[in-house]
Amino acid sequence: MFNFDQAIADWRRQMADGGTKSSSVLDELESHLREETQKQIHSGLTEQEAFEIAVQRMGKVSALKDEFRKIGGASSVAEKVMIGVCVVLVSSVALLGVFTAVVCYANWGERVMAAAAMLCTILVACCWRYAVPFLPVFANARKRWAIGLGCIASGIAACSFYCNVILPRFEVSPDHQLPAIGVWAVFLIAIFTCAGVGLLMSERERANWGMKSSRLRTSR
Numbered sequence: 001m002f003n004f005d006q007a008i009a010d011w012r013r014q015m016a017d018g019g020t021k022s023s024s025v026l027d028e029l030e031s032h033l034r035e036e037t038q039k040q041i042h043s044g045l046t047e048q049e050a051f052e053i054a055v056q057r058m059g060k061v062s063a064l065k066d067e068f069r070k071i072g073g074a075s076s077v078a079e080k081v082m083i084g085v086c087v088v089l090v091s092s093v094a095l096l097g098v099f100t101a102v103v104c105y106a107n108w109g110e111r112v113m114a115a116a117a118m119l120c121t122i123l124v125a126c127c128w129r130y131a132v133p134f135l136p137v138f139a140n141a142r143k144r145w146a147i148g149l150g151c152i153a154s155g156i157a158a159c160s161f162y163c164n165v166i167l168p169r170f171e172v173s174p175d176h177q178l179p180a181i182g183v184w185a186v187f188l189i190a191i192f193t194c195a196g197v198g199l200l201m202s203e204r205e206r207a208n209w210g211m212k213s214s215r216l217r218t219s220r
Helices: 004-017 023-042 047-058 061-103 108-130 141-169 180-200 203-208
Strands: none
Touching: 004 023, 004 047, 023 047, 023 203, 108 180, 141 180
């Protein structure tokens, strides 16, 4: 009698023997294989027939191995470019923050306040990818884009509220210099933007970038 779970385990073993060792890649492929099998079952085939057709449609082990090697190589190059850009941007923000804290503020209290805001912003920019797995995955692309862009827009709205409602309550110097607490407006934009970018990513995109899939799944 055909055992679907055992067939899946055997298929994973064949993929691993063929060179596909990454558990995240195998999990992603298994997810597509299960979905394709269910589609074939709904069309009237038996579970065994559906599984065999799904495997054929997924392609041979060697072909999948070559394809993922290409994807992995492209992702590696793109990731290096993105890391380089992030290093340059973070370094620029750090230098600008140090310059602002030293030159623009007269006392150490304001300097520490401004430096803390810059440091938190840099930490968000450097570590946001580790928070992405805790964000829900939206299977529907339109819903994903709507929620992701809405989160980014919320950051702009929160920054505007902070600058127009909260900041005026603090004392401003005679020369109308921005109070040190105003630098935290940048932190608000950074944290909402990073969360929004994470929500824009599909499960496959997270896997390609080495971010483990979230356990939180939403309906389509």
